[in-house]
Structures are given as C-alpha cells and as structure tokens.
Amino acid sequence: MRLDPFLVMLLASAGVGALLPATGDSLEAVKIGSMVAIGALFFLHGARLSTAETVRNLRLWRLQLAILLTTFAVFPLVGLAVRQLPERVLPAELGAGVLLLCLVPSTIQGCIVYTRIAHGNSAAAVVSASLSNLVGVFLVPLYVALLMGADTRVDGGSVLRIVLQLLAPFLAGQLLRPVVGRWVERHDRWLRPFDRSTILLVVYVAFSEGTEAGIWTAVPPGAFAIVAGVCAALLALAFGWTALLGRWLRFPRPDRMALLFCGSTKSLASGLPMVAVLFPGPSAALVVLPLMIYHQLQLFTSAVLAERLARRGPEDPAALSGGS
Secondary structure, three states: OOOOHHHHHHHHHHHHHHHOOOOHHHHHHHHHHHHHHHHHHHHHHHHHOOHHHHHHHHOOHHHHHHHHHHHHHHHHHHHHHHOOOOOOOOOHHHHHHHHHHHHOOOOOHHHHHHHHHOOOOHHHHHHHHHHHHHHHHHHHHHHHHHHHHHHOOOOHHHHHHHHHHHHHHHHHHHHOHHHHHHHHHHOHHHHHHHHHHHHHHHHHHHHHHHHHOOOHHHOOHHHHHHHHHHHHHHHHHHHHHHHHHHHHOOOOHHHHHHHHHHHHOOOHHHHHHHHHHHOOOOHHHHHHHHHHHHHHHHHHHHHHHHHHHHHHOOOOOOOOOOOO
C-alpha cells in the first residue's frame, strides 16, 4: 500500500510546470526534447517486442479482440455519456479531457508488469498493449475528428505527425531488433527509468504551456474534485467490466488477468503526444488533466489489485469475485 514514487514525481513535475514553467525559447527547446524522447521511447518498445511471440499471441484472437473492443468501443461510449454533463458541473475543456482519456490506447509498461505480478499471460499482454498503441495511432485522431472536431485540429498533417512520432520509431525498433534487441534486453534494467522520465518531461511541457497562458485561474477548484471522482468511477467500471467479460467468455485465468489490466489501463506515453498535436495551444494542459489523474489512480489501484490476485494463487476462482 506504499505510495508509488512515480506518483510523487508526476505530481512534482506538474507542480514545477505550474510554478516554474519554461517560457519562450526555453519552452520550445523543452518541447523539442520531449518529442525526441517520445520517439526514443517507442523505438525501445519496438526493439523489445519479439516478432515470433507477437505472431503466437495474435492467434489468441478472442482475447485480443475483447481488449481492443473494451479500449476503443466500450470506453468511448462511456466517455460520450460523461461528456453530456452540463458545463456548470464539468467545464468544457475538462469534459473534452475525460472523453479523450476514454479514446487513448492501453499503457504498454504498466499492464505488462501488473499482468506478470498477477500470474497472468504477460506475453499476451505485451502483444495486446503494442497492438492497442499501433491501432490507436490511426483510430484516436479519427475518433477525435468525429467526436471532438470543433475543439481540435485534426488533418492529414496532424495524423502524419503522430505517425512519425509514435509509429515510425516503433516500426524502426522492430526492424532493428536483430541488431539492437539483445543489447536492449541486457540493459533493460537501466533503460526502464527512461520510460518514466519521458512521461515526466511531457507533463512538464503541458503544464508549462498552461501556466504561461494563465489557464489555471479559469477553472473552479470544485471542477478538479469532480474530474477525480469521474476518473475513479471510470476505473472501477473498467475493472468490473473486464473481470465480468473474461468470465463470460470463459477465458483461462492467465488470459483474464491480461484482459483485466490491458483493458482497464490508459497510456500517458501515447496520450500526451497526441494531445500536443491534436489540441494545440494552452488548452492542452486542461485536456490532459483527466488522463493524468486516471493514470495515477490506475498505477496505485492496479498495483494493489495485482498483489492481491498474486496472493490468491494462479487457480483461485474467487480471486476476482471478492470471495474469502
């Protein structure tokens, strides 16, 4: 139940961006640095993914389809329902952020780690998270254009920027895996902190832009509490839905663990660059806030749940039902 140090660092990064933001030329330099870091992050993800393992786990098509439909169908429908809240309850930018949270793909690192801890099918989780992010590169801009077109800038250029920043480095990592794959595996322990450092940098950029534009003073304090409550409810709904879906489809327990954590988590690493491209200007800071809150909640809750499931044992049928 201890506090994850990454949560503290994430809050600190947002706080520094709000109190000591980068401005002018410094902000532009930091933005360029964050873009390079995101590209390197997805290159490493591609280099880590075994092609043979991918093909083998894609054969679990029912599991992969269940995760994709949860991520890109069930979540967006819930997000559309939440956005119907009146603006006096949920300001427009925060409502857009909740909807965007429901559109982005699964996190890569988190769902794999939690699936492994819970004695789940971690290989299927690797493939599912990677597939979710590849599909999301094209599907998220399409969803944003259809559902949020008035608030965003979605055109061929913005989609191309997302492809070049996320998909191209990932594919390059896959192509160069025979050359760099073993080196990445040997040094994976030292490369893992780079993943989180990249997210912290992108959060700092988003909050610096919001501070420079004075956007925080325009949001009522109660709105933040409402967003936090909405995110908590979304996470609880996601855990409940994926647990019930796995049992209804009669998946074996390892596959249910992959569905539970891949279907309920959302990616900051993918979502933040997409926000920067699709929501230009200072409004990006507010739009990304629900995703940040959800990400913190999922880190803490998933860690606790994965440990609980691990203690229950790999074959305990009561592990997800709360039985004693």
